[in-house]
Every structure is written in structure tokens, then in C-alpha cells.
Amino acid sequence: MLKVGKFSTGTGSVPVPDPFCSSLQHMYNYHDFWLSSYILKNNLLLHTFFKSQPTDIFLASFMKTGTTWLKALMMFSTLNRHRYSFSDHYLHHHGPQSAFVLLDLETYPITDFTNLSHPRLFATHLAHTLLPACMSSCRFVYVCRDPKDVLISKWHFMSKLRSKDQPPLSLDEAFELFCLGVSEYGPFWEHVLSYWRVSLEFPDKILFLKYEEMKKQPEVVVKKLAAFMEKPFTAEEEKKGVVGNIVKLCSFENLSNLEVNKHGRT
Secondary structure: EOOOOOOOOOOOOOOOOOOOOOOOOEEEEEEEEEEEEHHHHHHHHHHHOOOOOOOOOOEEEEOOOOHHHHHHHHHHHHHOOOOOOOOHHHHOOOOOOHOOOEHHOOOOOOOOOOOOOOOHHHHHHOHHHHHHHHHHEEEEEEEEHHHHHHHHHHHHHHHHHHOOOOOOOOOOHHHHHHHHHOOOOOOOHHHHHHHHHHHOOOOOOOEEEEHHHHHHHHHHHHHHHHOOOOOOOOHHHHHHOOHHHHHHOHHHHHHHHHHHOOOOOO
């Protein structure tokens, strides 16, 4: 179901301009979620061409909920702790974004992901109801965040990227639109609930995390995630301080001071 119309009435004949976007593009209401034309096209191709594997692990989230930190800390570094030393780690030379494939931006059917090691790690901002049925056998880690912080973070982020051809988007405008659900991948609450409901029914398939808990007790969350991904820490690893070393490696202070994260772009 593709609904195209002005968000205020739902009866118009043109797409809705994306208020948060950095360029003059539009969003479409597809199965009750707002997607840009590019993401919508890729979602349709994803359903047609993507072939999941039972060992695949997906990181799912709404935009600006701490996804980059979770990629580095909770998943990549935990899963690959036997492949790299802390003195010369992969993240010392590559940005956290490169550790995951963002399915929303891939080009299908050109990309087949046969070159990825197992378990394959993917990320998506799509709501659970927009994902192909083949992914139902895979494991998901979902992270949510206080919506007030999501709004402010996204508003600041997109304001920096916003085209000079567009007038600035005020916080009041952003607040009103966010509450109406008019934001790419939104509405926010429906996005969160799409994963939360499934996590209640299938807790072995979806681990539901909160960003605030990650900040408060990162080591506890790291161990919880390791167990969920079937890579639990041994007593010897815990004694050697491996969990604490992962948290330190992936801390904001450490990652932001690395040369690889000071220059270049993704």
C-alpha cells in the first residue's frame, strides 16, 4: 500500500517534502511509514532479491538512537574479539560504519554479500513490518532511545547537512512534524513498537535494548549481547578484563580521538 499525499490531510496528489532532509526530495507513506523515494525503491528490491541466512544478525534502529556506537561496541567488537588485538584493532583504521552493511542503501540485485564472513552483520532503519519474510528466522538487536533525545539529535544532524537552498527548520517545526510522525522511517513510536511486540513473543530472536541502559551499564549490556549472539564471554575472558577493554575501545572518547574518525567521509 503506497499512500501519497499531504501529511496534514492525506488527500493530496503530491508526495510530502521531507522536512528533515538535506536535499529537496520527497517522502512517501508506504504501509504507514514515511520513506524517501530512494529508500522505498530499495525496500521493494530488498524483498525481491535479498536472501537471508539463519546465522545473519541484524542491528535495527530508528535514526539517531546510538546506532554507530552499538555497531562498534555491542556487535562488531564483541563478535570479533578473537580476531583483533586491542593494540591494533580494526576500529583503529576503519570507521564503525564500515563494520556493517546498511541494507537500506544497497543496490540490488548487484550486491549478493557472498564475500562477508559469518555470521553476516547487517544494519537497517526499516520498521520490522517492512522487512522481507525471509528475515524472520534471523536474530535482531534493536536499540531505542528517549524520543526527546532522538528528535534533538536528528534536528541538529540534519540542520548541519541541510541545503542552503532550503530555509532553516526551526525546533518548533521539527517537534510538531516529529510528533505527527512525519520523519524519514517514522512514525517513531510505531517503529519502536514494531520490534518491541515481536521481542515479547520471540525473545530468542529479538534483543530489545535501551540506549540509556547502554550508557549506564555498558559492560552488563555487552555481556547480554554476547550471550544473545551465542558468543558468551568465558570466565577467563572476564577475569582478563576483556569486557572492560571492549567498552574502553569503543568509548566515545576513544573513537572520536582516532585519526580515522577525524577525516574522510562515509
